[in-house]
Every structure is written in structure tokens, then in C-alpha cells.
Amino acid sequence: MVKREVKRIRNKLGSMLDPIAIIGMLLLLLLPTLTVMNLSPRTKGSSVNDRNVLGEQDNPNIGVVLVGGIHDYMKEELLDFPAEGIFRYRNTIIAHEKGRYSKPILQIVNNSSDIKDVSVSAILYQPSNTEVSLILDEKEYILVSKQGEPFTHSIKLDGKSDDIAYLKFTSSNKVSFNNTVEVQIVQK
């Protein structure tokens, strides 16, 4: 009789363990799958979907961004893009004393591996005996002479470069009115 009772308890326990066995079976199927998927190496950063996208790695165009910031005499900065490859920067030079003034205005980025050519020119809306120049990569390019004559410069941007362009103006006497300077960068 004891043997029969033991057998009955064993059968009951056995049927209770069946769901656990089924879960065990599912885990034996699921865990190796997840482990195999997890062991597959990956790269850090951009995913494979970015390979065929003309994104930051393969963009043939240069990028120009406004630096911003505060300056005592250069206000109301504006950057717009009249057409592809053309960047137009404008600011207002307010009345100032004789002297030299400069401000970082634009961040110019060339994400491609090739050297890009750009032409830079500027206009000063009102002649004011002020020389305007652009400083890029430690080189100074005079864009408007003291006599008001505009110049266009061709600049080469190295591949994978990221430079800050400074606008510098030099006034040989006091200027009592506001003026507007417009710098145009054209990607060739």
C-alpha cells in the first residue's frame, strides 16, 4: 500500500513537472539562438544602413555653419543658402572707433577626402574707408580694400578639414554710421 501511495505521489509530481520541462525545452531552443546572435561582432558608430547614404562621410559639398557669439561691433549675423554650393553671410557693422576688429563668423567643413575649391568675395554696402578681410587657416584674404574695391579669392580647402573663418575689418578713422558687409562663398 505504501508503494502504491509513493507511486501515486510520483505520478502527480511528474505531471506537475511537465510544464517546467516544456519551459526548459523552449529555453534550450531560445538561449543558444540569442547567444549566437549576441556573439556576432558589430562596429561602433554608424550602422550598416548608413553605407549607401550620402551622409557626412561621402558628402561632396562643403558645410558652412554660423559660429554665432557676441561682438561689440558686429551684430545681426545671418547665413543663408541662395543655391546649392553658395553660402551668403551678412552682418551689420555698427558705428565704431578707428582700429582693427575681428570675429569668428563661420565654421567651414570639408568632409570629403578631396581638396575643394571655393571662391570668396565680399561687398561693403557703403564705402567707409574700411578694409574687410577674411582670415582662414592663418591666411588673410583682403576682400574689400580701403578704397572700396572688391576682390575675389580662390581658396583650397583640404580634405577632411574643419576650419573657423574670421572676419576682420580695419578702419583708419572713426565710423559714425552702421554698415552692412556681405560675404559670399561659392563652391566650385
Added chain:
Amino acid sequence: MSKLLIRALKLSILPASLMVVGKFVSVFILIAAAQLQFSIESSRQTLFSIQVYLEEYSDVLFINSYSNLITLALIAIPTFYILARKLFMQSARENPRTIVKLTRLNILKWVLNDKTSVLKITVWTMFLWIISGVCISSSISGFTHMWIGILSGVLSILATWGMIKTYEMETDKIYPRDNQVYY
């Protein structure tokens, strides 16, 4: 507890272990053979919070492709071995010519000693489906060569056909067809 479930659990241990060990060993052997720089870092995007990282996408493609291929082979070869043996045995019993061919190839004893059950074939085929699914999804995501995904799909279809054939043979024993003799 159900005897069938216990047997299924016991039969599942070997293919599950082969999958995990095969993938693990093949990844690191290939990385060592190709002398690639790798790092193991924690990641929130993966289930186990640890991920192997390589420098270049081309390295990832190479390692993933060939480690998946090795893991697929480790599951597919035993599966087809079991299926072949079972199918040869049934063919030998149906057709005397098969016995002659097997005798000439000296594999008659190997075939007749087969005690493979349908449950064993089912378990191995399920694991082959799983690894094929991993290879195919990896191919679609671009982390494995497409030909490996296609190969795994073909192998899983063939194994499924073999498994269905085995089931047919077993059910024919219970419900024999006309003019057929089953042992």
C-alpha cells in the same frame, strides 16, 4: 514527467551546445587568424549587455559570415548524417538493389545498425531551422554574405523534406500502403 519530454531535453543538449561553442570558438579563431583588433564592451542594445566590436565593417562581414557558416556546418552535417542513414535504411528495405549498392560501398552494416528515432531527427532539424534563421536574418541585415543565407535556406528546406519523408515512413508502418512491406 513525460518520457518524451525527458528524451527531447536530453537530445537537445548536444545541438544547443554545438551551436554556442561553435559560434564562440569560430569567432575568436577567425579574429586571431585574421589578426584583427577587437574589443569587448558592454552595450545596452544587446540582450546579454556584452558585445564584441571590430574596427571596420569589412572585418565584421568577414567574421560574421564565416563564423555563421561554421556554426551552420556543425548543425547541418549531423542532421544530414542522421537523415541519410534513416532514408538509406528504409530504401534498402524497400528495394533490393539498394542493398546491393550499399554492400558494394561497404556501408550496409552502418545503415542497418541505425536506431535513429523520429524525435532525434525532429530535434536536429529544429536546430538547423534556428541557425538557418539566424544566417538568413544576418544576410538580410548585411552582416553576412548573401550566399551563406541562401545556402542555409536551401539546407533547411532539404532537411525539412527529409524529416517529412521520415514521418511518412513511420506513419506508413501504422497505416501501410497497398503492396508495401514494412519492418
